[in-house]
Amino acid sequence: MTLVLGVETSCDDTAAGVIRRRPDGACEILADVVWRQYDRHAPYGGVVPEIAARSHVERVDQVIVHALEKSGHIPADLDAVAATAGPGLIGGVMVGLTAAKAIALAHDKPLIPVNHLEGHALSARLTEAAPFPYLLLLISGGHTQLIAVAGVGRYRRLGSTIDDAAGEAFDKTAKLLGLGQPGGPRIESAAVGGRASRFRLPAPLARREGCDFSFSGLKTAVRLAAEEIGTPTGQDVADLAAAFQATAAAHLAARTGRAMDMVEADFGADPRLVVAGGVAANCAIKAALKELADRRGWRLIVPPPKYCTDNGAMIAWAGAERLAAGLVPSLAEALAFAPRARWPLAPPPPGRAHGGGRKGPKA
Template identity: 60%
Template sequence: MRDLLLLGIETTCDETAAAVVRRRADGSGTILSNIVRSQTSDHAPYGGVVPEIASRAHVEVIDTIIEQALRSSAVKLVELDGIAAAAGPGLIGGVIVGLTTAKAIALAARKPLIAVNHLEAHALTARLTDAVPFPFLLLLVSGGHTQLVAVTGVGEYVKLGGTIDDAIGEAFDKTAKMLGLPYPGGPAVEAAARTGDALRFALPRPLYGRPTPDFSLSGLKTAVRLEALKIAPLADQDVADLCASFQAAVVDLLADRVRCALRLMREHGLAPHALVLAGGVGANQAVRRTLHKVAADGGTRLAVPPPELCTDNGAMIAWAGAERLALGLTDDLATSPRARWPLEEVAGVDWAD
């Protein structure tokens, strides 16, 4: 095995990103460049991501972002071992932009194409940043995804649980919008919660204590709206107390569902080397503090990539591409972009058997 240099391209939502990563023969890695152009200001007036605006913005800047990533890494196109791009899941317009660009580069430079599942990239990032060995438990919490996944190898994923309605990040965003807080909602709710009373409102913890580690956020979100309507118009302290109560409910749910998933892994003979937290919600400090304790109580540790690698970025795509290429896994130029691509479909097994 030799060192591998990969270019990674990410365009699944509202970040246009490209990066160059080196995977060494011993399995360790280094990020040589990681360029991200966020579209937050483009979507803020709408309170959420507008797919048409997102895909148009990707088209406008992707060539420049890739050029910057190569220049910053001091790596020439001819030196790369492969071109990796997120092929889904995500907003299909954006996915098409990134994957088509990667295909063109791979074809012109005569390099292998690696079509990366965006969720797999999140799952494997902790192996780049924390050298986490298999198996481990992944908690992926973002605006679009809430999943608990047993990761036993590259391309070996077992979904243990997920949300049956809203993603946790989406619930943060919608709660913020209801309470008149700015977009993105996660940081705004967390900031308001710091001065709030988490005990003022008795909000529900849907599915708490259930034997399968699934989530439900729609009822919690509705409860916040009903409490807000009862006391409208809202003073600043009311908003802070609602945010604190909402965040406390989310943290309690996460802790309970993670304990359930850790238990389930051990029941199937898997001792997780770590609980890996990925996705934008992983930046929430209340979530991190609680999960540190949950992991320790469960006989493992919490591994969290740095904040810039928890949100969407090119380095995670390049690293996942390098992990796959190291195993000889490449993709045909006819590979299609996918709006939906469950992680377990990368190579799933069924524990119900």
């Protein structure tokens, strides 16, 4: 048995989880505590990094203590402490990683810095059997990627967004339509009463080869349609939300289908598609991907909604998986590990780096 505490503070959720990894590789989730900050960011229409970091400082100790108490364990019982070390809002990442370093140092426990994207990549294995290899579609507020997962620490990126991430596009479209935040659930709720066929929005990258994504043009098309109406009514907003959601779902499915073509020969008789990240909770997107998987003879695996969004249990599990694979730094190396705003899980395909800047490519 391996007992691991995980701490997650990469964006606006302060989270901690405690999991037990059994000898057969199965996971038992003993505690999963998440404190959300929606009310603090609502007046600004999106996450404010400085407010998020300060909120993490105020809450991280309480959340960790609550998770340990809920699990029935104390720090001395732990086999390791894992924490998100990037990518994310640097102020928030610093808070969680520093708290984890303090616990590991005080109790002489191994410290495992975890890539937040790896937490999502392995989250399907929290609740069900998801043997390697599998194709991962990671869709969240800051990331949209297709990755071939061969094992823990063994990732090959096939495609990624060339502009906005899927969740970012949902949030910005919700703000544009006056739906508020969090954008994903608000768009999905509004779309229930909408007619997607009313607006013919352009399919992103329809003539472009490969399996990269793009959402900025779709977001702009929604804005132009809204401006043409003038003052959208409630039904107008519902129709626009439905059209945006349907087009985004179709785009994600189409590009995922191209990634399937790239890896299918290497995946054997039981190919698997894992969908993770907060946007994976969207029912319309899950339905489009389920139809794609069924048509292609693939098995679709989607974690329960609570483990699609940011949580401490997935970080603890990623730490446990790394511990089992022997991919753990010494305590001195881990304590010296610096938080990272950018930390790609896998390098982009040759010649297709996106989002470069002074700090390197975006995740």
